[in-house]
Amino acid sequence: MSDKKGWGATVLGWFVVSDDEEGHGASGEDQGGDTAGGSATDMPQVFVKDPPAALGGQVDFKAVFEAAGIDDEESGRVARAQELLASLPNDTPAPVRKQIVEASLNAFGVSIDKIIEGGVAEIQALEGYIRTGAADTQTLLSESAGRIKKFEEEIQRIRTVMDQRVQEQQAVTKACNERKLGIQQILEFFGQEAVARVVQAASTRRAAAGGPAGPDSRKER
Numbered sequence: 001m002s003d004k005k006g007w008g009a010t011v012l013g014w015f016v017v018s019d020d021e022e023g024h025g026a027s028g029e030d031q032g033g034d035t036a037g038g039s040a041t042d043m044p045q046v047f048v049k050d051p052p053a054a055l056g057g058q059v060d061f062k063a064v065f066e067a068a069g070i071d072d073e074e075s076g077r078v079a080r081a082q083e084l085l086a087s088l089p090n091d092t093p094a095p096v097r098k099q100i101v102e103a104s105l106n107a108f109g110v111s112i113d114k115i116i117e118g119g120v121a122e123i124q125a126l127e128g129y130i131r132t133g134a135a136d137t138q139t140l141l142s143e144s145a146g147r148i149k150k151f152e153e154e155i156q157r158i159r160t161v162m163d164q165r166v167q168e169q170q171a172v173t174k175a176c177n178e179r180k181l182g183i184q185q186i187l188e189f190f191g192q193e194a195v196a197r198v199v200q201a202a203s204t205r206r207a208a209a210g211g212p213a214g215p216d217s218r219k220e221r
Contacts, residue, residue, distance in 0.1 A: 046124050046128035048068065051064050051129055052064065064129050065121075068124075070125060074117075074118035075122065077110055077115045080110065080115075081101065081105065
């Protein structure tokens with residue numbers, strides 16, 4: 001990793017380390033202060049149009065590169081170099097691999113400088129895509145947290161209203177039952193037979209008058 005120090009100041013978003021490379025990735029110090037979690041505001045503008053959304057976390061790399069102004073020819077040069085490098089045996093010494101790749105590219109008239117330029121542009125486009133998505137995600141999280149807070153406050157208000165209504169109903173039930181006990185004492189004082197006789201007579205009168213059955217104490221004096 002020591003030979004890669006300083007690359008972060010040259011290529012934005014350079015430090016992504018594969019599993020078979022030494023260490024666990026570069027630190028912010030190695031990257032010249034550039035980290036994958038950096039904000040979209042402290043990086044150069046790499047997109048010429050809005051990049052595509054990553055629906056379901058799936059990245060349309062071709063569309064991302066197009067949004068960054070990288071055409072198919074540029075991407076094709078980088079892909080060709082990748083394929084050529086991948087075709088070599090893993091145990092081939094690095095200097096030999098470099099000679100083979102460069103010789104092959106030169107034989108096909110592919111400019112190495114153009115490959116480097118395209119690779120740098122693709123890395124920076126991908127870093128920009130990461131940061132743009134991270135910024136959008138953070139905005140969504142902040143807005144969603146605000147909405148959740150409002151919903152929680154509304155839920156708490158509704159629960160408070162519910163508790164108050166239950167307490168009010170309990171108070172009403174208690175007051176009415178206490179009043180009923182007082183009235184019941186009067187009725188019990190006159191006796192069950194007298195109460196039954198009056199209720200029956202009142203029911204008969206209402207039935208004869210075409211009114212509802214049952215006692216109507218408001219008409220009885």
